[in-house]
Amino acid sequence: MQKTWLIYALGGGWGHLNRALSLGRIAAHHRKVRIITNSPYTHYMNHEGCVIHWISNNISFSATCLQVREILLNTRYDGLIIDTFPRGLGGELADILPQLYPIPRILIHRDINPKYITAKGLESFVKKNFDAVIVPGEGTDLGLCDLPGVHHTAPWLIRNAEELPERNVTRSHILRVDKSVKTILVCAAGQASELSIFTQIALELHQRFPECAVRILAPDCPVDVPQALWVSHHPGIECLAAADVVIGGAGYNTVYECAAVGVPLVALAFHRLYDRQKKRASKGYWVKNIQEAVATVSILLDQVATQKTSVVSTYINGAVQAMHQIMSYKL
Template structure:
């Protein structure tokens, strides 16, 4: 009988659901994969061979916790994988995980705020409630990365290098750039409340670089006047791979996708309750505001090599699937 994995991937934006799908799509060749998500964009993207349990993002805290509890305690699965939040996004896993001792439980440890780790005593909680911790390419300077059962992989990506669409197809059919103009891609893949910021950034870039093709990658069209510049395409890595420069936040997927495909990222460290975007952004082209972003984009475009190279990288999700399968045993 085929075994089933259940992935807890609650959290807004494209981030958590994309990371879950990066793992789930590879595992789906040998396992049934179910993903719990409350991303408002879940119904707009491909399920990649996984079954999505969508909890409406409009549900209040109590209703979300009830649905999580219902799924965890009344669904058949052979392995539970929890993304980022050991106790759950709202702490709802704290009294559920101890009831699941017979099922292998894996924590995916993306970087999180150390104060959250300290206040909630997550070191003890993770040690008592998880069989293994997998760090998906975030390095060793993480609050829980020194625990005994930690496994490190390369960053997880939703496409292997050889799976990316041909660059000519992405340029002409998706981004609608038919010549060899330089492409400035604004990646607005975070919270919906940040869309006005990225809309303003897109307008300023469009005005400042009239010879370049400026595009905004977003699940929803930000406003009517930007309709001709708007692109809605998932997975976004296929668009990032053909850009000359990307401007966006410093979230997990944006940073590691740009690094993997070899495209410079100009990053605004956006405020998050748990994620330390400032720490991630400090390692790349971090900017503080829109004028800084314009200046940095110009500096990059003046030196960028226009010849597009074929990306080559390691997808850590493949190794992660093998590690998790070993824990099933």
């Protein structure tokens, strides 16, 4: 019988589910992959051959915890993979994990606030309840990196380099831009409350740089944004690779996808309860407001004008590395 992996990927944006799909789609060639998520964007995304257990993001915290418990205790699986939150997004896994022995449990350790690690006693909790920890390209200075059984990979990406469409094809068919026009892509992949900020940026850029093509990548067309500027497409990395400059938040996927495809990212660091976007924003061009974002874009556009040829992306996808590491545990 084919083995089954169950991935816990709760979180309010694109990030946790996108990272889970990055691993799940590769593992799905060898395993059955199920993903638990409450992302409001689930229905906009290609499920990449994975089975999705969607929990509505509109129900109460206690109802969410009950549904998680129901899935974990009444679904057959051979290995459990937890993204980011060892105790669960709301602590709901704390009393469930000890009941799952001897099912192997793997923690995906993305950067989280050290205060949270200390307050919840995560070092001892992870050591007791997880068989291995995988760090998906976030460095060696994270709070749990000193634990035994820690493995490091390159960042996880939802497309391998050779899978990306040819740049001009994406420009023509998805972004609707001529290949000779410099393109600015506003990546509105954060929380719904931040969409208005990205809308302001897109409209400001459209006015300031009429010679450029400005596009805003979002699941639905934002209010006040002309339809001609809006793009809805998943996976977003295909659009990022076809842009000349990207403006977005400093979330995991946006930062590492831009770095992988070699496109400069003008990054706003938004406040998150657990994620430290300010730390990650330093990997791109960190700006503090819309005015700084527009000024930085202007500088980067001048640099784009001096480039003679388009660089073909080549990078290592850490999700492939992670799949092999997890399978080494006989999963």
